[in-house]
Amino acid sequence: MSQQGQNLFSKVWDAHKVRELPGGQTQLLVGTHLIHEVTSPQAFAMLRELGLPVRFPNRTFATVDHIIPTEDQNRPLSDPLAESMLSELERNCAESGVRFFGPEGGQQGVIHVIGPELGLTLPGSTIACGDSHTSTHGAFGAIAFGIGTSQVRDILASQCLALARLKVRRIEVTGQLPPGVYAKDVILAIIRKLGVNGGVGYAYEYGGEAIEAMDMEARMTLCNMSIEGGARCGYVNPDEKTVEYLRGRPFAPQGEAFERAAADWRAVASDPDAQYDDVVTLDAAQIEPSVTWGIHPGHNIGVLESVPTPGEANDDERAGIEEAIAYMDLTPGQPIQGTPVDVAFIGSCTNGRISDLREAARIAETGHVKEGVRALVVPGSQEVAREAEAEGLHLVFEKAGFQWRQAGCSMCLAMNPDKLIGRELCASSSNRNFKGRQGSPSGRTLLMSPAMVAAAALAGQVVDVRTIKNEGKH
Amino acid sequence: MDEITETTGRGCVMRGDDIDTDRIIPARFMKVITFDDMGLHCFEDDRKSAKGNHPLDDEKYTGAEILVVGKNFGCGSSREHAPQSLMRFGFQGFIGESFAEIFAGNCTSLGLVCVTLPSEDIEKLRESIELDPEQEIRIDVAESTVQSRAGTMQGDIPPGTKEQLIHGRWNSTSVLLEAGGAIEETAAQIPYVNGY
Numbered sequence: 001m002s003q004q005g006q007n008l009f010s011k012v013w014d015a016h017k018v019r020e021l022p023g024g025q026t027q028l029l030v031g032t033h034l035i036h037e038v039t040s041p042q043a044f045a046m047l048r049e050l051g052l053p054v055r056f057p058n059r060t061f062a063t064v065d066h067i068i069p070t071e072d073q074n075r076p077l078s079d080p081l082a083e084s085m086l087s088e089l090e091r092n093c094a095e096s097g098v099r100f101f102g103p104e105g106g107q108q109g110v111i112h113v114i115g116p117e118l119g120l121t122l123p124g125s126t127i128a129c130g131d132s133h134t135s136t137h138g139a140f141g142a143i144a145f146g147i148g149t150s151q152v153r154d155i156l157a158s159q160c161l162a163l164a165r166l167k168v169r170r171i172e173v174t175g176q177l178p179p180g181v182y183a184k185d186v187i188l189a190i191i192r193k194l195g196v197n198g199g200v201g202y203a204y205e206y207g208g209e210a211i212e213a214m215d216m217e218a219r220m221t222l223c224n225m226s227i228e229g230g231a232r233c234g235y236v237n238p239d240e241k242t243v244e245y246l247r248g249r250p251f252a253p254q255g256e257a258f259e260r261a262a263a264d265w266r267a268v269a270s271d272p273d274a275q276y277d278d279v280v281t282l283d284a285a286q287i288e289p290s291v292t293w294g295i296h297p298g299h300n301i302g303v304l305e306s307v308p309t310p311g312e313a314n315d316d317e318r319a320g321i322e323e324a325i326a327y328m329d330l331t332p333g334q335p336i337q338g339t340p341v342d343v344a345f346i347g348s349c350t351n352g353r354i355s356d357l358r359e360a361a362r363i364a365e366t367g368h369v370k371e372g373v374r375a376l377v378v379p380g381s382q383e384v385a386r387e388a389e390a391e392g393l394h395l396v397f398e399k400a401g402f403q404w405r406q407a408g409c410s411m412c413l414a415m416n417p418d419k420l421i422g423r424e425l426c427a428s429s430s431n432r433n434f435k436g437r438q439g440s441p442s443g444r445t446l447l448m449s450p451a452m453v454a455a456a457a458l459a460g461q462v463v464d465v466r467t468i469k470n471e472g473k474h
Numbered sequence: 475m476d477e478i479t480e481t482t483g484r485g486c487v488m489r490g491d492d493i494d495t496d497r498i499i500p501a502r503f504m505k506v507i508t509f510d511d512m513g514l515h516c517f518e519d520d521r522k523s524a525k526g527n528h529p530l531d532d533e534k535y536t537g538a539e540i541l542v543v544g545k546n547f548g549c550g551s552s553r554e555h556a557p558q559s560l561m562r563f564g565f566q567g568f569i570g571e572s573f574a575e576i577f578a579g580n581c582t583s584l585g586l587v588c589v590t591l592p593s594e595d596i597e598k599l600r601e602s603i604e605l606d607p608e609q610e611i612r613i614d615v616a617e618s619t620v621q622s623r624a625g626t627m628q629g630d631i632p633p634g635t636k637e638q639l640i641h642g643r644w645n646s647t648s649v650l651l652e653a654g655g656a657i658e659e660t661a662a663q664i665p666y667v668n669g670y
């Protein structure tokens with residue numbers, strides 16, 4: 001077969017293929033397996049029941065993120081359930097020889113933040129984790145999947161997954177992003193355009209001028225939410241930014257090996273004449289700071305737009321819109337700008353990296369959190385926390401009235417003490433605005449970029465971050 | 475391993491699209507190291523806020539084994555806790571307009587059947603079950619059909635999934651281990667796995 005016209009997905013897939021399975025699935029080698037405390041204990045238990053060892057213990061890496069408190073991480077954790085999950089993970093890792101990045105070691109954080117940071121996430125690799133936002137690692141040109149616990153067991157036992165090959169959709173974002181518009185807005189715009197299940201059966205390849213211009217952290221934000229658009233994974237072709245990001249990272253190859261690796265990484269990018277199953281184009285100039293108004297990430301609009309009116313929607317969407325508006329307690333046709341917020345959350349594997357905190361801090365230093373608003377800044381990892389503190393960002397946040405916390409998933413979901421209460425409405429830099437996602441069964445979430453969250457915290461309501469920037473010092 | 479050629483049982487109709495895994499099993503119930511209690515909290519928040527008007531609390535559906543859903547059921551997180559919860563609540567099969575991919579994959583690895591039907595058929599099936607909840611619904615896996623009082627409807631099960639179910643190969647671990655040394659051979663070819 002000719003090597004012409006291959007996209008990255010095909011190259012990586014073919015290189016990791018162990019065999020075809022009856023029924024057309026592929027047995028795919030997973031080069032790097034990431035685990036955390038929520039979806040792995042049952043898999044280790046199943047393995048023990050089957051009497052099977054972990055086949056490649058040096059290819060699995062673990063951390064604790066979902067249940068870890070962000071105020072006091074001293075052991076034992078004050079919540080006995082959380083403590084039991086953490087100790088179970090420690091035990092499983094110790095018994096099987098899997099490397100564990102715990103809070104005491106200084107390298108702990110949200111799994112999708114530490115993978116890239118440690119240089120575990122490499123171009124051309126296959127990565128899996130029992131967590132849907134594994135798609136984040138695609139920013140490096142890895143094929144990275146979220147999986148269920150039975151598949152975690154499969155990888156522990158065999159280092160493989162049984163998967164059907166995906167189709168590849170190239171999403172081309174042309175032109176340049178306007179000021180105040182971030183990767184978060186791009187992915188929200190893509191999901192709005194293609195729908196929350198538009199990506200089913202596809203891997204998304206993001207490309208075009210606006211994507212090439214993004215730094216690695218922005219690409220991570222973009223790929224992170226591929227899953228919210230229904231795509232199993234999303235990726236950006238590796239380039240010199242990718243190579244430079246990885247240089248010197250603890251688990252990346254070093255010295256001469258690094259140069260050899262970098263040559264492989266450049267070569268794994270999609271060929272210029274690569275074929276795709278589908279191509280979609282967006283104009284970066286048309287993208288605005290985006291805000292969700294409903295109960296899934298596809299329910300989003302530009303900050304200057306208004307909440308939709310069910311009557312104007314097509315039959316297919318009407319019931320969903322009605323349900324969302326009722327849950328969110330918004331009025332059809334009301335401008336989203338001006339919606340009062342009770343809580344502001346900056347963090348998560350989507351937007352808890354240093355560049356996100358820098359952008360939020362630039363806004364934070366222009367004012368003070370509105371009275372009555374609870375505002376949290378949670379670094380995505382201990383490394384991010386150290387960097388931010390070295391730059392003094394924590395002081396900027398604290399001075400502006402934000403709480404500065406320790407690394408973890410925090411208020412992205414309800415598995416640690418950081419939660420919404422009652423009907424609280426939260427401006428959030430996370431990735432899911434599902435009903436009850438942030439810990440209160442009736443809590444409400446508006447997703448937006450970290451800069452927009454910071455702006456909402458200061459104003460006590462949804463505002464257009466571009467108006468602040470223009471008035472600000474920068 | 476069991477060959478799964480059909481699923482039969484009474485149906486339960488759950489209307490609505492994009493029902494995500496956070497609703498199926500709210501995250502706070504996942505703070506445990508086994509799946510044992512997942513069935514107890516299935517749709518807990520939805521059910522509480524529906525105050526008895528939730529299909530899972532509807533007496534006419536008590537004991538149902540087949541859940542009829544809308545579009546994009548099981549979207550959101552990859553948590554296997556969601557199908558575990560539905561399974562432990564009593565469901566063995568799902569009929570919907572579409573399923574989120576990870577959810578459907580997780581179902582297969584538990585031996586649960588997901589079949590999709592066109593939206594007109596889903597509506598007919600819903601109406602039929604609502605009128606006569608006692609009737610038996612049958613999913614024929616090999617044929618990808620759904621049989622009910624509303625007739626036999628042609629659905630869809632992806633070929634790979636069908637293969638796994640009808641040949642009892644849905645426990646992927648044992649299937650993957652059959653590759654034996656080919657796994658190490660492939661790994662040996664991949665530079666980053668071997669430290670470059």
Ligand code: SF4
Pocket residue numbers: 065066110111112131133348349350408409412413430431
């Ligand atoms: S930050 Fe949120 S989305 Fe990311 S891994 Fe943690 S809980 Fe999941």
